Amino acid sequence: xxxxxxxxxxxxxxxxxxxxxxxxxxxxxxxxxxxxxxxxxxxxxxxxxxxxxxxxxxxxxxxxxxxxxxxxxxxxxxxxxxxxxxxxxxxxxxxxxxxxxxxxxxxxxxxxxxxxxxxxxxxxxxxxxxxxxxxxxxxxxxxxxxxxxxxxxxxxxxxxxxxxxxxxxxxxxxxxxxxxxxxxxxxxxxxxxxxxxxxxxxxxxxxxxxxxxxxxxxxxxxxxxxxxxxxxxxxxxxxxxxxxxxxxxxxxxxxxxxxxxxxxxxxxxxxxxxxxxxxxxxxxxxxxxxxxxxxxxxxxxxxxxxxxxxxxxxxxxxxxxxxxxxxxxxxxxxxxxxxxxxxxxxxxxxxxxxxxxxxxxxxxxxxxxxxxxxxxxxxxxxxxxxxxxxxxxxxxxx
Amino acid sequence: xxxxxxxxxxxxxxxxxxxxxxxxxxxxxxxxxxxxxxxxxxxxxxxxxxxxxxxxxxxxxxxxxxxxxxxxxxxxxxxxxxxxxxxxxxxxxxxxxxxxxxxxxxxxxxxxxxxxxxxxxxxxxxxxxxxxxxxxxxxxxxxxxxxxxxxxxxxxxxxxxxxxxxxxxxxxxxxxxxxxxxxxxxxxxxx
Numbered sequence: 001x002x003x004x005x006x007x008x009x010x011x012x013x014x015x016x017x018x019x020x021x022x023x024x025x026x027x028x029x030x031x032x033x034x035x036x037x038x039x040x041x042x043x044x045x046x047x048x049x050x051x052x053x054x055x056x057x058x059x060x061x062x063x064x065x066x067x068x069x070x071x072x073x074x075x076x077x078x079x080x081x082x083x084x085x086x087x088x089x090x091x092x093x094x095x096x097x098x099x100x101x102x103x104x105x106x107x108x109x110x111x112x113x114x115x116x117x118x119x120x121x122x123x124x125x126x127x128x129x130x131x132x133x134x135x136x137x138x139x140x141x142x143x144x145x146x147x148x149x150x151x152x153x154x155x156x157x158x159x160x161x162x163x164x165x166x167x168x169x170x171x172x173x174x175x176x177x178x179x180x181x182x183x184x185x186x187x188x189x190x191x192x193x194x195x196x197x198x199x200x201x202x203x204x205x206x207x208x209x210x211x212x213x214x215x216x217x218x219x220x221x222x223x224x225x226x227x228x229x230x231x232x233x234x235x236x237x238x239x240x241x242x243x244x245x246x247x248x249x250x251x252x253x254x255x256x257x258x259x260x261x262x263x264x265x266x267x268x269x270x271x272x273x274x275x276x277x278x279x280x281x282x283x284x285x286x287x288x289x290x291x292x293x294x295x296x297x298x299x300x301x302x303x304x305x306x307x308x309x310x311x312x313x314x315x316x317x318x319x320x321x322x323x324x325x326x327x328x329x330x331x332x333x334x335x336x337x338x339x340x341x342x343x344x345x346x347x348x349x350x351x352x353x354x355x356x357x358x359x360x361x362x363x364x365x366x367x368x369x370x371x372x373x374x375x376x377x378x379x380x381x382x383x384x385x386x387x388x389x390x391x392x393x394x395x396x397x398x
Numbered sequence: 399x400x401x402x403x404x405x406x407x408x409x410x411x412x413x414x415x416x417x418x419x420x421x422x423x424x425x426x427x428x429x430x431x432x433x434x435x436x437x438x439x440x441x442x443x444x445x446x447x448x449x450x451x452x453x454x455x456x457x458x459x460x461x462x463x464x465x466x467x468x469x470x471x472x473x474x475x476x477x478x479x480x481x482x483x484x485x486x487x488x489x490x491x492x493x494x495x496x497x498x499x500x501x502x503x504x505x506x507x508x509x510x511x512x513x514x515x516x517x518x519x520x521x522x523x524x525x526x527x528x529x530x531x532x533x534x535x536x537x538x539x540x541x542x543x544x545x546x547x548x549x550x551x552x553x554x555x556x557x558x559x560x561x562x563x564x565x566x567x568x569x570x571x572x573x574x575x576x577x578x579x580x581x582x583x584x585x586x587x588x589x
C-alpha cells in the first residue's frame with residue numbers, strides 16, 4: 001500500500017498482526033547530515049516523558065515498544081511493538097532533522113515504510129519538491145484513536161529545525177547530547193597571542209617540550225578529541241541510528257600524581273576527574289557520536305602541573321566496530337602561549353579499540369609530550385605496556 | 399448535551415431542538431502548526447433541489463456570494479488561516495426562509511489553491527462541523543471528521559435536509575478531488 005501525504009490508514013490494514021512491525025526510513029540527501037528519531041507522545045501530542053524519544057542516545061523506550069532497528073536497505077529505522085506501549089503513549093512520530101546547513105528542499109527521494117518481517121507492507125514516499133525551507137520534518141505518525149492504532153503520512157515540518165520540532169512536542173533541546181553530564185564551567189583561558197601555527201607530530205616517538213615560561217604556571221592544557229562517524233560525515237545531534245555502524249569514541253587518560261596516586265579520567269565508569277582538586281584533570285563532555293562541535297575535551301589544570309608526574313592520553317572506541325581509518329580521530333593539544341600540537345590517528349589497528357596517543361611527563365616542571373599512537377586490545381594491555389599498574393574491571397556508561 | 403455523529407449518521411434536528419429556526423453551521427479546523435503555506439479552507443453551501451442541483455447560481459453560497467436571494471443563508475466571512483478558537487467559518491441559516499423547492503443544504507469545505515500548495519484534507523487536523531441553535535446558543539449536533547480525512551481537496555462535511563416535514567442533519571464526510579470547482583459543477587452551478 002502506498003501512502004500519499006495526508007493519507008491515513010489503520011495499522012491492522014497494513015500489518016495483519018496489527019502490533020509488531022519495523023519502520024524503515026531512507027532519504028537520499030547528498031551533502032546533508034540527517035538525524036532520525038521517534039517521539040512517543042501523550043494524548044496532547046506532548047513528549048511528557050523524555051525517555052520516549054528514541055534515538056541514538058536512547059536506543060530503546062522504557063517499555064521496549066520502540067527500539068532502534070534498521071531494515072536492510074534503509075538508512076534508519078525503528079522496531080515497534082504497539083502492544084508494549086503504555087496507555088499514556090498515544091502517538092509515535094517519526095522525525096528527521098538536518099544537522100548543520102541545508103533545507104529539506106535539497107533532499108532527493110525519500111520514504112518511510114512499514115516492514116512486516118522482511119516484506120514491505122506500506123510505503124510513504126516523498127521528495128525535496130514537497131518541502132521548502134523546512135529543516136526538520138515529521139514524516140509519519142502512528143496514533144491511537146478510539147482504541148485503534150492508525151497511521152498518517154505527515155510530511156510536514158519546521159523551518160526552525162530540531163529545536164522547533166522538539167518545542168512542538170513541548171520539550172526543549174539541550175545544546176549538547178542529552179546523555180552527557182552537564183559540563184563544568186570551563187576555566188577562562190588567559191588571553192594569549194593568536195598563533196596560527198600548528199605543530200603536527202607525524203612520526204611516533206617525536207616529542208616536544210613545552211618549556212616552563214619563567215615561573216608562570218602552564219595555564220590550562222587542553223586535550224581535544226574530534227572524530228568523524230563512519231559515514232564520513234560529521235555526525236549530528238540525533239545521528240547514530242545506524243545500528244551497528246554506531247561508533248562512540250572516547251578520550252581519556254591515565255595519570256600518576258607526584259604523591260603516587262594513580263587512576264584514570266574517562267567517561268566510562270563516570271570518572272570525569274576534577275579540575276580544581278586532585279587529579280587536576282577533568283573531562284568536560286562525553287560526546288557519544290562525534291556530534292559535539294567542540295568534540296571531547298580533557299583539561300589539565302597547569303597551575304597544579306607540579307603535582308602531576310605523568311599523564312597517558314588515550315582514545316578508545318567504546319561502542320561500534322573499531323575502524324580508526326574512518327573515525328579520522330584528531331587529537332589537538334593546546335597550551336596557552338604555545339603552538340597547537342596535533343596528533344592524527346593515522347596508523348590503524350582495526351582489531352584493537354584502544355589507542356595510547358601521547359604521554360605527558362613532568363620533566364623538572366616542563367611538560368614533555370611524546371607521541372605514542374600504539375594500539376591495544378583494552379585498558380589492561382595499554383596499562384601493562386606503559387607500566388601504570390592499575391587494576392582493571394569492565395565498565396559501562398549505562 | 400450535543401449529539402456527536404459518526405460518518406454517515408443522521409439526527410432529526412426538529413426533534414432534538416423543537417422549533418429550531420435560526421441555525422448556525424459552525425465549521426472548524428486547526429491552523430497548521432508546521433511551517434509552510436497556510437491552509438486556507440473555505441466553507442460553502444449549496445441549496446439544492448430534489449435532483450441535487452441548485453435552482454440557480456444564486457443558491458451557491460460561498461466567499462464571493464455570501465447571501466442567498468431570499469436571505470435564508472448568510473455566510474459570515476472568510477477566514478484565511480484557520481487561526482483562533484472555535485468555529486473558523488460559519489453560515490447562518492433561517493430555516494423558515496429556505497425556499498420550498500430547496501430540499502437539501504449541502505455544507506462543503508474546500509482547500510483554496512490546494513493543488514498549487516500541494517495540500518489536502520489529510521494534512522488538516524481536528525476538522526468538525528456543528529449545528530447550533532442560535533436562539534439559545536445550544537449546540538445540537540456535532541460531527542468530528544478527524545478520522546474521515548482523505549487526500550482530496552474538497553469535502554462535503556454534512557447536509558441539512560427536509561424529511562417528512564422535519565429538518566435533519568447528516569454527517570457526510572465525503573471527499574472529492576478537484577476542489578470547489580468540481581463540487582460546484584456537480585451541484586449544477588455554472589462556473
